[in-house]
Amino acid sequence: MTTAATQSVLDEHYERNGDQAAIETVRARIAEAGVEYVYYQVVTLTGRVVGKVAPATELVRNVENGLRAHPGVMADLQMDAAGVLLAASPERGECVVMPDLDSFAVLPWDPRTGFFFCRMYEPAGAPEGAGGRPMPLDARGSFARAHAAFTARTGLELRSGCEPEATWTVPGHSAEHVPGTPHPMYHVGQLEQLRPVYQKVMSYGQELGFEMIESNCEGPGQLELNWMFDRADRTADRLVLHRLICRQVARELGASVTFMPKPAENQLGNGCHHNISLWEGDRNVLLDPGTPGLHLSTTGRHALGGILSHSAAAAAVMAPTVNSYKRYVATGQFAPQEINWGMDNKTCAVRLPASGRLEVKSPDAMVNPYLSHAAILASIEDGLKNSIDPGPARGSTDGPVTDRFGTLPLALDEALDLFAADHVLIQGIGPELTDLFLRMKRQEWARFCGAVTDWERMMYGAEGC
Numbered sequence: 001m002t003t004a005a006t007q008s009v010l011d012e013h014y015e016r017n018g019d020q021a022a023i024e025t026v027r028a029r030i031a032e033a034g035v036e037y038v039y040y041q042v043v044t045l046t047g048r049v050v051g052k053v054a055p056a057t058e059l060v061r062n063v064e065n066g067l068r069a070h071p072g073v074m075a076d077l078q079m080d081a082a083g084v085l086l087a088a089s090p091e092r093g094e095c096v097v098m099p100d101l102d103s104f105a106v107l108p109w110d111p112r113t114g115f116f117f118c119r120m121y122e123p124a125g126a127p128e129g130a131g132g133r134p135m136p137l138d139a140r141g142s143f144a145r146a147h148a149a150f151t152a153r154t155g156l157e158l159r160s161g162c163e164p165e166a167t168w169t170v171p172g173h174s175a176e177h178v179p180g181t182p183h184p185m186y187h188v189g190q191l192e193q194l195r196p197v198y199q200k201v202m203s204y205g206q207e208l209g210f211e212m213i214e215s216n217c218e219g220p221g222q223l224e225l226n227w228m229f230d231r232a233d234r235t236a237d238r239l240v241l242h243r244l245i246c247r248q249v250a251r252e253l254g255a256s257v258t259f260m261p262k263p264a265e266n267q268l269g270n271g272c273h274h275n276i277s278l279w280e281g282d283r284n285v286l287l288d289p290g291t292p293g294l295h296l297s298t299t300g301r302h303a304l305g306g307i308l309s310h311s312a313a314a315a316a317v318m319a320p321t322v323n324s325y326k327r328y329v330a331t332g333q334f335a336p337q338e339i340n341w342g343m344d345n346k347t348c349a350v351r352l353p354a355s356g357r358l359e360v361k362s363p364d365a366m367v368n369p370y371l372s373h374a375a376i377l378a379s380i381e382d383g384l385k386n387s388i389d390p391g392p393a394r395g396s397t398d399g400p401v402t403d404r405f406g407t408l409p410l411a412l413d414e415a416l417d418l419f420a421a422d423h424v425l426i427q428g429i430g431p432e433l434t435d436l437f438l439r440m441k442r443q444e445w446a447r448f449c450g451a452v453t454d455w456e457r458m459m460y461g462a463e464g465c
């Protein structure tokens, strides 16, 4: 049922950023910090940040009218076999990049430079106020609209806290685990070797308004860095910024950092667990203090059932690279394989680490957080609408644990096929966006299939037969 409130969200079309008070706030911040250059950034489907820079003197023109960009950037300018840009059919012209005024911030490492996150609208040539529409291939803008529409329908808000892991190579410190030595998880000696890294990442995050809460060394060279949960769209922006911060810190320290889901066979995988809660005002509706154990409410059980029942198909966005599936295959490293859930059980795909919180463990550190949260939102709504029962927790005595949700796919091509058949996820993420994502990722899979790897040379090379 579409309410009037939803309709206004769905009917949104691009308007000038004409809020003079908001422009004045940004102008004052620019003057106070001495900002001279401003980045206008969008996030592509693979989670890369792309954009333009302009002198701060052009601020008013840029925030009122936006800047122009080619839609092909949304697919990282990838082309199909015929050499046509994937995200830009011939009839698709340039887009307008409109800054979100409340996203403005100053780079902690260069006060002369500020930035905005932007949303895209098309076509660029639409006469003022007529016919401009949100660009459906803009995952960030699409998720913000999907979330606003969900809130208008249900009165609920999705909040999330992400736990990205990354593998660092700093001069003089090896990222390899030496077999036979104790497992280095939480090892303070290992953490000490990464001291310059976590200190800089935390302080840059704090300067950008993240409430940094903790960090630990998960393995040699591997750090997890956490900040406080928030509304899902803000957390998604922060995850994107966190990866930018890490790249900057690596440049400053002469180090390198990777978010690759499984950087090497002898290294731990880089996950990015999403800790989910659902709020009606100040009340977390996943929580019912009257229920035993970790107090999961009936709404919480249905949200969990929805997440589990779409987990296999959602893997395509949670684990979006060829390499991602090598993280799922490695056993005993707290990355999921079976689709199941448990009370504070780190081996499960969804864990209840605390009352009222669902930790979704399938996402890895290369995830596009707008797509992952859109998939979670659509799964939860399906769970609530259809009262999907998650069944008993793993390890509980409530009854036999069935394998009705199956296992996560073990390769990207299998995941893409499952995603292409899941209409709940396709509607939640957006059909046009899904189509582009599938075409990009199918090409990536085809390129991988054509690559000859070191493993094949080792297996079939000199002494192969």
Ligand SMILES: NC(=O)CC[C@H](N)C(=O)O
Residues within 6 Å of the ligand: 165, 218, 224, 268, 269, 270, 271, 272, 327, 333, 334, 335, 336, 346, 361
């Ligand atoms: N902290 C942990 O639970 C480890 C997570 C694990 N590295 C993963 O890939 O998901």
